[in-house]
Amino acid sequence: MNARAVIIGGGIVGSALAYHLTVVHGWNNIVLIDQGDLPENPGSTSHAPGGVVANAHNKTLTDMAQYSADLYESLPNPKGPHHTFRRYGGIELTRTPERYEDMVRLNGEMAGWGYESRMLSPEETYEYLPFIDPKVITGSLFSPASGLVKGVQVVDGFLNLARATGGLDVHPNTAFRDVVVVDGRVVGVETAIGHIKTDTAVLAANIWSPALAHKLGAIPLMAFQHHYAITHPLKQWSDTDHEDPDLEAVYPLIRDLDAAMYYRRHWDALGIGSYHHVPQMVDPRDVGPDAMRPFTPEHFGDAWRLAREMVPMLRDSAPEFQKAYNGMFAFSADGMPILGESLQARGFWSANASWITHAAGVAKSVAEWMVEGETEWDMRQCHLHRFQEHVKSRQYIDVVTQKNYREVYDLIHPKQPITEPRNVRLSPYHAEHVAAEARFTAFAGFELPNWYESNAGLADELSERIPSRTGLGSQWWSPIMGAEHLAIRENAGLMDLTGLSIIEVSGPGASEIVGFLCSNETDVEIGKVVYTCWLTPGGGIKRDLTVTRLDSDRYWMFVGEGTLPQDLEWVRRHAPSSVTVNDISPAYTAVGIWGPHAHTVIERVMSEEDLKGFDFYTARWIEIAMTG
Ligand SMILES: Cc1cc2nc3c(=O)[nH]c(=O)nc-3n(C[C@H](O)[C@H](O)[C@H](O)COP(=O)(O)OP(=O)(O)OC[C@H]3O[C@@H](n4cnc5c(N)ncnc54)[C@H](O)[C@@H]3O)c2cc1C
Known part of the structure; x- marks a missing residue:
């Protein structure tokens, strides 16, 4: 068998990618495999109650969510109206003045990005949600674009549309075994039904992906159990007609942010999702065939108390449920999706760590990247190669993803540093x-x-x-x-610039590749510093930086440590084999001296000879003193 591309995993991300590659970009001969059944897969997609939250403090995620909601809404409804996606809107409840202020900020961000949302008073919130206790809240944010989706129906919709082009072949119950890489490039995929010859494979196995990714590079995410419980029928909703699709959810999706919980209606019952418990981490190698674990009621006590506080009609019920389970989903090291092509195995792509909320936007971006070489939205925060080495270590991932789970709806100030791990x-x-x-x-x-x-x-x-x-x-x-x-x-002031990193580009062809990457002339005298930009293929700005020419075929490119891993990948991806590209930052450190009297200070530590001709935008080796 051969294929133009093999997609590994048929959850909402894999199926949305199949749709984008075939329907949007016209690719054909795409093969999608999944270890389990489809469209009702054994992954997270089939277990989620389906909240699509069209707002976030992050613009990329908001763009992805808004796009996803629009696309889900456009899908055919094979089981009647309002079945696949319905735009009920979403309400972010605030229990404190601080949370309300944060939502006011989010409301402003949404307006700035051109999306609709509005603040509601407790009374206005109650008009939307006449079953909550308005005395418990200080108000809310309403986003009309949010809604509820049925993951299985969406997968079915995407796969059917992709199949209808004649360009997609779907193989459920077909496990991925390995990817074959020769000279740093994918040449095939080994599966339970044999070898597939291809130069492109996309790993979309989410919570399973770290265990399958050794040839791709690290995918720093962890699987977590997450509680979802549906109450017994509530007498207040006993007249619900189960045949009427309009009465399935009725109300907007509700997130009770200060309680780390969320709610949606299921006909005559209430669904309650909770992060309000100790993180229950699962190693991706131990997930097994199904992303599901038995419900652990001992972890649901606080959630039940908080739910009764918010929803008075629960106050006379016992914590007994018609359905309750611990589903599983992924938390990445920084809470963002992990997307892009591996540098060490070209043609091997990652499309992981996405929520249902962002899945169509994630698939759109990965498909654009694969087909056109770049994406409409900036992928800096989603880049597969964005992680420093320490972030890829098992212990760091354990600590940081548990922190991310605990803090999932916490109020995090934009300037607030990470709480743990620290002193790394x-x-x-x-x-x-x-x-x-x-x-x-x-x-x-x-x-x-x-x-x-x-x-x-x-x-x-x-x-x-x-x-x-x-x-x-x-x-x-x-x-x-x-x-x-x-x-x-x-x-004058002295700054610790340890966060400044150095990419050394050296060897035959160094001058040409540096010149190719930078928008300004870098074929300059030795010792000259050039402030410049890297441009993207479409003419956008990838980053700004300074470049120092140290020799005819040796340059130092100064970038920030925060983006160093993906900057290094960018240079290595473009450099010919004659050129050596190294991160030499660990061998050096940097201090900066600024201010009108900076020169007076350096005159005290440098000789007159060293200072002669040492102008702005020049670099030279000078000796100051012994360290230590
Ligand atoms: C209880 C619960 C509530 C949630 N609520 C929400 C919500 O309200 N809103 C929201 O946005 N998100 C929610 N989520 C998260 C959301 O469900 C997931 O983030 C999303 O479904 C991930 O989709 P996916 O396609 O990446 O992964 P999955 O759906 O897990 O798909 C991965 C696929 O990879 C396949 N696979 C694994 N290993 C192999 C292999 N070796 N070979 C072949 N195939 C393989 C699996 O069988 C699986 O089908 C919730 C999740 C849970 C569990």
Whole structure:
């Protein structure tokens, strides 16, 4: 058998990808395999109650969710109207003034991105949801684009549309065994029904994917059990006509963010989803054939208490359910999807760590990337190669994904550093920072100072010139930052630039490839520094950076540690084999000195000869002093 591409996994992501490749891009001879049945797969898609949440503080995720909702809505409804997707809207309940303020911010972000949403008072919320207790809430955010989807129906819809093009061949109950890679490129896929000759394979096995990805590279995600329970029929909804599809859910999808819970109606019963329990992590190698575990009522006690608080009609029922289970889904190391082509096995793609909410947007992006070489939306935050080495370690993934589960709906300030793991990487100046009473943030795993408490006196001195802040803006901020800023603007300041990384490009052809990647002329004199951009194939900006020419065939490209892994991948992907591309950051460190008196300071540590001709945008080796 041969195929233009093999998709491994037929959940909502794999099937949406099959749809995009065939229907949208006109590819044919696509093979999709799944270890289990389809469309009712053994994965998360078949177990989810189907909330599509069309809002998030993240623009990429919001674009993906809005696109997904539109596409799900356009799918045929094989079992009658409103069956596959229905746009009931979504309501984010707020129990505290702080949460309300956060939703006001989200409402503003949505407006800024051109999407509709509006704030509701407790009374207005009650008009939408006449079964909650409005006294428990401070208000809510309503997003009309949100809705409820039936995962199995969506998979069926995507696969049927893709099959109808004649371009898709679906093989349920066919396990993926291995991908065959020769000289760094995919040449085939081994499956339970034999070898498939192909140069393109896409892993869309989600919670199983880390166990199948050794040739692709690391997929830092973890599987988690997640509780979903449907009450017995409630007498308040006893007149529900089960034949009327309009009465299946009726109300908007509800997220009770401060309780880490969500609700939807199922005819005459209420479905309750809960993150309000200790994380129940499952190693991807131990998931087994089905993404399901028995319900653990001992973890549902708090959730039941909070549900009764919010929904008065539950107050006279016992915590007994007509259906309750621990489904399983994925949490990635940073909460974002993991997408893109492997550098070490070209032609092997990842389409993992997506929610149902974003699945069609994820599939659209992966398909564009495969077919056109780039995507409409910026994939920086979703890039397969975005993870530093420490993020790929088993222990880090364990700790960070459990944290992500616990904090899933938490109020996270945009400037709030990760809570754990901390102290993963320390700068060479860490002891000096501690001595200066640094308040640290974590950047790409490094502990770096936000400000020094030892400069509190400076802040007092300059207080009249530092605008005060209130509310959200005053959190994770100190007037000392303003004082340090003024001191640098008017005098000089030394910065720890450990977060600056160096990609060394050397060997025959180095000058040509650096020139190809950069928008400015980089074929400059040795010792010159060029500030420039990398452009994307479509003419967008990939990143800005400075490039230093150290020799005729040796350059240093200075990028940020945060994006270093994907920047390194970008250069390696384009470089010819004669050129060596290395991350040499661990061998060096960097400090920066800024301010009008910076020169006066360096004059004290450099000889006159070293200083001669040492102008802006030049680089040279100088000797200052012994370290240590
Ligand atoms: C209880 C619960 C509630 C949820 N609620 C929501 C919600 O309200 N909103 C939301 O957006 N998301 C929700 N989710 C999450 C959502 O269901 C998943 O994120 C989404 O379905 C993932 O889709 P997928 O296609 O990536 O993975 P899956 O649906 O898990 O598909 C992966 C497929 O890969 C196949 N596979 C694995 N190994 C192999 C192999 N070796 N060979 C071949 N095939 C293989 C599996 O059989 C499976 O069919 C919920 C999940 C659960 C469990």
